[in-house]
Amino acid sequence: MRIAVCLKQVVTREWHVRVNASGTWVRDDEASWGMNEPDGCALEAALRLKDAHGSEVVAISAGPARVTQVLREALGRGADRAVHVTGDDLASGDAFTVAAALADAVRGVAPDLVLTGLQSDDQGFAQVGGVLAERTGMAHATIIVGIEVGDGRVRVKRELEGGWFQWVTLPLPAVLTIQSGIHQLRYATLKGIMAAKKKPIDVVSAPARPEGGPGVRVLSVAVPTRAKQIRLIDGAPAEAARELVRALREDARVLGPGDGAGVSAHTVEPGA
Amino acid sequence: MIVLVAEPHAGRASRASLEALAAAQTMRAPITVVLLGDGADAAARDLAAADGVVDVVVLDHERLHAYAADAWIAALAAFLCDTAPSHVVFAHTYQTRDYVPRLAARLDRALVTDCTGVSPIDGGAAATFTRPMFQGKTQATVALDGPAPHLVTIQIGAFRADAVRMASTPAPVRVIAAAVDAADIHQQVEPPFREAKQAVDLTRADRIVAAGRGVGSQDGLTTAAELASALGAELAASRPVCDAGWLPMDRQIGSSGQTVAPRLYVALGVSGAIQHIVGMKGSQTIVAINKDADAPIFEVADYGIVGDLFEIVPAIVAALK
Ligand SMILES: Cc1cc2nc3c(=O)[nH]c(=O)nc-3n(C[C@H](O)[C@H](O)[C@H](O)COP(=O)(O)OP(=O)(O)OC[C@H]3O[C@@H](n4cnc5c(N)ncnc54)[C@H](O)[C@@H]3O)c2cc1C
Ligand SMILES: Nc1ncnc2c1ncn2[C@@H]1O[C@H](COP(=O)(O)O)[C@@H](O)[C@H]1O
Numbered sequence: 001m002r003i004a005v006c007l008k009q010v011v012t013r014e015w016h017v018r019v020n021a022s023g024t025w026v027r028d029d030e031a032s033w034g035m036n037e038p039d040g041c042a043l044e045a046a047l048r049l050k051d052a053h054g055s056e057v058v059a060i061s062a063g064p065a066r067v068t069q070v071l072r073e074a075l076g077r078g079a080d081r082a083v084h085v086t087g088d089d090l091a092s093g094d095a096f097t098v099a100a101a102l103a104d105a106v107r108g109v110a111p112d113l114v115l116t117g118l119q120s121d122d123q124g125f126a127q128v129g130g131v132l133a134e135r136t137g138m139a140h141a142t143i144i145v146g147i148e149v150g151d152g153r154v155r156v157k158r159e160l161e162g163g164w165f166q167w168v169t170l171p172l173p174a175v176l177t178i179q180s181g182i183h184q185l186r187y188a189t190l191k192g193i194m195a196a197k198k199k200p201i202d203v204v205s206a207p208a209r210p211e212g213g214p215g216v217r218v219l220s221v222a223v224p225t226r227a228k229q230i231r232l233i234d235g236a237p238a239e240a241a242r243e244l245v246r247a248l249r250e251d252a253r254v255l256g257p258g259d260g261a262g263v264s265a266h267t268v269e270p271g272a
Numbered sequence: 273m274i275v276l277v278a279e280p281h282a283g284r285a286s287r288a289s290l291e292a293l294a295a296a297q298t299m300r301a302p303i304t305v306v307l308l309g310d311g312a313d314a315a316a317r318d319l320a321a322a323d324g325v326v327d328v329v330v331l332d333h334e335r336l337h338a339y340a341a342d343a344w345i346a347a348l349a350a351f352l353c354d355t356a357p358s359h360v361v362f363a364h365t366y367q368t369r370d371y372v373p374r375l376a377a378r379l380d381r382a383l384v385t386d387c388t389g390v391s392p393i394d395g396g397a398a399a400t401f402t403r404p405m406f407q408g409k410t411q412a413t414v415a416l417d418g419p420a421p422h423l424v425t426i427q428i429g430a431f432r433a434d435a436v437r438m439a440s441t442p443a444p445v446r447v448i449a450a451a452v453d454a455a456d457i458h459q460q461v462e463p464p465f466r467e468a469k470q471a472v473d474l475t476r477a478d479r480i481v482a483a484g485r486g487v488g489s490q491d492g493l494t495t496a497a498e499l500a501s502a503l504g505a506e507l508a509a510s511r512p513v514c515d516a517g518w519l520p521m522d523r524q525i526g527s528s529g530q531t532v533a534p535r536l537y538v539a540l541g542v543s544g545a546i547q548h549i550v551g552m553k554g555s556q557t558i559v560a561i562n563k564d565a566d567a568p569i570f571e572v573a574d575y576g577i578v579g580d581l582f583e584i585v586p587a588i589v590a591a592l593k
Contacts, residue, residue, distance in 0.1 A: 011406070013407070013543075016564070016566070017406045017409040017410055017566075019410060026406065026410065094382075095373065095383070096377070096382075099377070118369070121406075121407055122405065122406055123405055124385075124386060124403075124404065124405060124406075124407070125373075125385055126369050126373070126385055126386070127373040127376075127383060127385060128373075129373070130369075130370070130371070130372070130373030130374040130377065131373050131374065131376070131377040133374055134373075134374045134377035134378055135377060139342075139458035139459070140341065140374060141341070141370070141459060142341075142366075142369055142370045143366055143369065143370070158370075159366070159528055160366055160464055161365065161366050161527055161528065162527075162528070162529075162530075162531065163466055163467070163521075163522075163528065163529060163530070164464045164465065164466055165464065165465055165466070165467070166461060166462060166463070166464045166465070167461075167462040168340075168459050168460065168461050168462070169459070169460040169462075170458055170459060170460075171458055174458075179528075180511065180512070180515050181511065181514065181515030184516075184517070212417075212418065213380070213417075213418050214376075214380055214381050214382035214383075214416075214417060214418030214419070215382055215416070215417040215418060216382055216383070216384050216414050216415075216416055216417070217414060217415045217416075217417055218412050218413075218414050219400065219412075219413045219414060219415055220412065220413045221405065221410050221411070221412045221413075222410065222411055222413075223409070223410055223411075223566065224404075224408075224410070224411040224568075224571070226570065226571050230570055230571075230573050230574060230575070230576050231574065231575050231576070232570075232575075232576045232577070232578065233575060233576065233577050234577075234578070237579065237583040237584045237586075237587040238587045238590070238591070240577050240579070240584065240587070241577075241584060241587035241588040241590065241591040242587075242591045244559065244575060244577060244588060244591070245588060245591040245592055247575060248536065248557065248559070248575070252536075252556075252557040252574065252575070254479075254535045254536040254556065254557045255503070255536070259502075259503060259504065259592060
């Protein structure tokens with residue numbers, strides 16, 4: 001069995017997002033980069049299937065030269081080879097643009113199973129997996145937290161809202177979008193990283209985008225303004241903590257004087 | 273004309289569908305409501321009475337009872353080709369996430385997901401939309417290109433279900449036989465279930481301390497646990513904490529976990545992703561402690577302290593004594 005895993009390189013969660021001067025995108029020239037979190041889970045799911053069934057795992061990423069970082073990381077963790085789809089507008093492109101680029105690469109790999117993350121941490125479309133399935137004519141299921149591969153089919157556990165789940169069986173080839181937490185992740189070992197240096201990364205270019213087609217265009221990007229009145233408490237930790245406890249007792253009235261290990265001398269339960 | 277695709281829930285229109293209807297009403301065009309799935313007939317009556325709704329259609333087929341993505345896509349693709357609306361509006365539920373991207377690709381029409389705002393332009397013929405990017409740390413305004421219809425999904429909680437305006441006379445409800453070919457349905461679905469060991473019911477808790485990834489490790493969680501015990505609160509968590517196995521899954525708050533509304537909710541090192549917020553925003557008093565002053569959790573909090581939780585939380589425990 002051959003498994004393709006789609007990996008997006010995104011700005012890290014630690015990076016402090018700043019909007020550019022024209023208010024049209026973020027200043028990602030200054031960003032730090034990493035693998036989209038659910039994509040790491042998709043890769044892990046693929047590697048577990050490889051451990052169990054001896055599958056070949058092919059990592060695919062679409063974007064500028066920097067995205068080879070996530071492909072190298074995937075090879076270091078155990079993927080067998082990688083495909084880098086290059087194209088100028090892929091980094092900030094909409095889901096149709098990215099899915100078209102990935103669809104070409106996926107057709108080239110001809111996998112039995114395609115795993116994507118359920119959503120990207122940056123654009124957050126939650127679209128690429130479903131669109132890719134349609135473009136490649138594969139069956140699909142989303143928000144997957146369990147995979148059982150059978151003969152020509154796959155049985156998957158879908159997460160539903162509020163703690164509910166459902167099993168769904170699909171014919172292969174199929175696209176699955178993977179939810180976080182499906183497995184605990186492995187890290188690249190030194191041996192893996194050394195071996196990865198010898199593994200191939202094919203470079204292919206993305207198809208040209210058709211004129212006048214459907215698309216989502218970003219007009220502006222801004223830091224949202226706070227809708228609700230919040231009381232920010234500052235000062236040194238001890239001082240801020242005392243003020244918070246006072247406010248919770250006297251203003252919000254959600255704590256009584258007996259809350260905590262003792263009663264603060266100056267506090268009287270309001271209304272008592 | 274706008275099409276609103278609604279989801280029935282327990283014989284009523286789901287709350288998320290009502291929120292999406294409230295969003296559709298702001299676009300000031302006549303609305304056709306479409307329903308599929310078990311309970312669609314009963315839910316249709318809820319929606320027929322809303323202002324702006326001119327038509328309610330129940331798509332009916334023996335394969336449109338239990339949800340399967342391909343069945344929904346086939347039925348809606350055929351319906352939308354016949355009706356030619358300007359926009360098709362959905363609530364951004366897990367079901368929507370599952371089939372709408374593929375529906376948009378099949379129709380080859382633009383899709384914008386997780387919208388928090390809608391601004392009609394050109395007298396309602398077009399619109400721009402706002403949606404979060406970068407985990408809610410930024411908000412983008414976007415326009416959709418290409419031929420109509422444009423597909424739009426509305427973030428859960430972004431519009432208020434009780435903002436739906438009612439009309440004096442309800443719209444007619446029609447049942448239409450849907451165009452679904454069983455051979456096109458590739459998903460073989462089994463009934464939904466819950467994991468047996470759902471031990472903790474956090475919905476009854478009066479106070480909750482929720483630990484986010486900011487607690488750093490299983491060890492870091494003890495700091496949160498100390499505050500919980502000082503407050504007599506239940507300990508809960510965001511998804512990454514449960515994914516990592518630091519706390520059991522049944523203590524997860526959010527769209528895939530529990531929805532709670534305690535009198536006091538203290539979020540420690542939680543960034544405030546929408547999937548977490550939907551599970552706790554009904555809390556009476558929300559306290560957020562986060563080292564990032566721009567974390568979205570501060571948008572829903574009543575009290576906030578910007579700083580390192582490992583310095584602030586022990587100080588709160590001391591101040592409670
Ligand atoms: C379909 C779907 C369903 C989901 N369901 C859920 C759900 O039910 N529940 C849920 O919670 N999430 C859910 N998620 C995930 C959600 O999108 C977020 O990824 C998640 O909530 C983030 O958790 P977090 O805030 O703990 O972590 P992060 O986003 O990583 O935030 C950690 C925060 O801690 C702060 N921090 C770090 N160190 C410190 C310190 N020393 N002191 C103070 N602050 C610190 C950081 O500034 C940061 O804001 C779902 C996602 C999807 C796509
Ligand atoms: N540029 C990309 N390269 C590779 N995979 C991608 C890319 N963009 C999105 N994906 C995949 O599609 C999933 C969903 O992304 P999105 O639709 O942007 O939320 C991600 O989790 C990735 O697995």
